Amino acid sequence: METGDEELMGAVAAGDCGALRALYDRYRARIMSYAFYALGDRGRAEDILQETFIRVFRHAGRFRPGERFSTWAYAIAANLCRDEMRRLRRRRGINAPVPPGPAGERRAPAAESPRRLAAAGEAADRLAAEIAALPGEQREVLALRFIEGMRYAEIAAALRIPIGTVQSRLHAGVRALRARLTEFR
Amino acid sequence: MNCPIDSDTIIACCLGELDDLRAGEVRRHAGSCERCGRELRAFASLCGALDALPRVEPDGRLWGAILARVERTWPLLPWRPAVAAAAAAIAVALGYVFTREAPRPPAGVAVEEMGSRFAHRRIDGGDLSASLRTYLGDARAFIDEALACGGDRDRWRALKERAAERDMVYRALWLRERLIAGEGRRGGGEEDFALVDDLLRILRLVSDRPAEALAADREAIGREIEDMDLPRRLERGAGW
Numbered sequence: 001m002e003t004g005d006e007e008l009m010g011a012v013a014a015g016d017c018g019a020l021r022a023l024y025d026r027y028r029a030r031i032m033s034y035a036f037y038a039l040g041d042r043g044r045a046e047d048i049l050q051e052t053f054i055r056v057f058r059h060a061g062r063f064r065p066g067e068r069f070s071t072w073a074y075a076i077a078a079n080l081c082r083d084e085m086r087r088l089r090r091r092r093g094i095n096a097p098v099p100p101g102p103a104g105e106r107r108a109p110a111a112e113s114p115r116r117l118a119a120a121g122e123a124a125d126r127l128a129a130e131i132a133a134l135p136g137e138q139r140e141v142l143a144l145r146f147i148e149g150m151r152y153a154e155i156a157a158a159l160r161i162p163i164g165t166v167q168s169r170l171h172a173g174v175r176a177l178r179a180r181l182t183e184f185r
Numbered sequence: 186m187n188c189p190i191d192s193d194t195i196i197a198c199c200l201g202e203l204d205d206l207r208a209g210e211v212r213r214h215a216g217s218c219e220r221c222g223r224e225l226r227a228f229a230s231l232c233g234a235l236d237a238l239p240r241v242e243p244d245g246r247l248w249g250a251i252l253a254r255v256e257r258t259w260p261l262l263p264w265r266p267a268v269a270a271a272a273a274a275i276a277v278a279l280g281y282v283f284t285r286e287a288p289r290p291p292a293g294v295a296v297e298e299m300g301s302r303f304a305h306r307r308i309d310g311g312d313l314s315a316s317l318r319t320y321l322g323d324a325r326a327f328i329d330e331a332l333a334c335g336g337d338r339d340r341w342r343a344l345k346e347r348a349a350e351r352d353m354v355y356r357a358l359w360l361r362e363r364l365i366a367g368e369g370r371r372g373g374g375e376e377d378f379a380l381v382d383d384l385l386r387i388l389r390l391v392s393d394r395p396a397e398a399l400a401a402d403r404e405a406i407g408r409e410i411e412d413m414d415l416p417r418r419l420e421r422g423a424g425w
Contacts, residue, residue, distance in 0.1 A: 021248065045243075175192070
């Protein structure tokens with residue numbers, strides 16, 4: 001039987017890097033995808049993933065029995081993503097990390113290979129690019145709802161915002177995407 | 186024109202927010218109303234596409250970088266907890282004896298780690314401006330050298346060692362936590378934060394990669410530094 005997250009966290013708190021690796025293998029694609037769609041940049045998403053697991057290791061002693069590891073880890077990743085968004089806003093003076101490209105087109109998320117995105121379908125490519133152009137608070141909610149399949153209460157716990165705010169940001173994000181993507185009109 | 190269903194309700198239906206009864210009503214209505222039917226199909230199709238977005242995997246080498254950082258932070262494995270606790274107690278005592286006013290630990294860094302570092306490293310005490318000035322001086326030297334290393338692996342190696350010796354990453358994290366906590370200098374806090382945060386990105390890049398990879402990626406690193414405008418910002422920052 002697979003070892004539970006809580007048990008693995010107990011081992012991590014005792015300094016077991018093998019347990020940290022097991023958690024990393026279990027959650028890496030999920031947290032990476034969340035950070036990727038929230039930030040629109042593969043390199044920055046990898047930085048977030050790395051820093052999240054460093055903090056999981058450092059603060060393992062603060063993890064309380066009965067707490068859900070996924071919510072705890074997403075809260076760390078979400079804080080890091082928000083720091084990164086603030087940093088980008090300061091540097092670029094805009095909310096979205098991906099600036100519009102030539103001729104009104106928006107670039108695909110930076111540093112992700114276009115060929116790789118094309119493999120997942122042109123529609124997914126356009127969709128990912130449009131998500132990257134949404135305001136940060138909508139991107140993070142969309143990523144947790146659609147990529148991670150989280151319930152509203154879980155999203156609210158991870159982002160530390162009210163459930164009503166989750167719902168309103170989700171609606172605003174979906175509405176904005178529909179307005180931008182002609183195939184969904 | 187007097188349609189009883191608004192687009193928020195249609196979105197809620199597509200997102201699974203409505204109970205079965207209400208969702209049934211919306212679908213029945215959409216079957217007889219051209220506008221709502223079109224809206225429902227469009228939003229349902231969009232939600233389907235969002236659900237089908239691919240997950241993204243990190244680079245396979247990322248775990249190695251995480252492990253290297255964990256081991257650098259905690260070289261005492263597997264006796265870490267006991268030894269670290271003892272080191273922290275000794276270090277806090279030493280810090281008290283020598284400074285009488287130990288700097289408070291940053292929010293994001295383990296107390297044990299702070300303690301073990303206080304034992305042999307001097308971190309400026311309560312004056313954040315003085316800490317920043319010292320740090321920005323070190324950072325200028327670091328960035329200048331990073332731009333000058335070129336393809337010389339030995340120079341990169343020496344730069345990595347010097348950065349580790351001077352605790353560049355750790356000190357940046359410490360300053361950053363204090364700036365996040367709103368302890369920035371009047372008028373300069375936001376700029377300080379952005380500068381330290383950008384420096385941290387370059388420092389991590391240099392710390393986590395082997396000298397060979399840094400030599401090979403020198404142009405990309407140089408571009409990143411220039412893109413952040415670090416030399417000019419550091420020059421300005423040191424004079425604040």
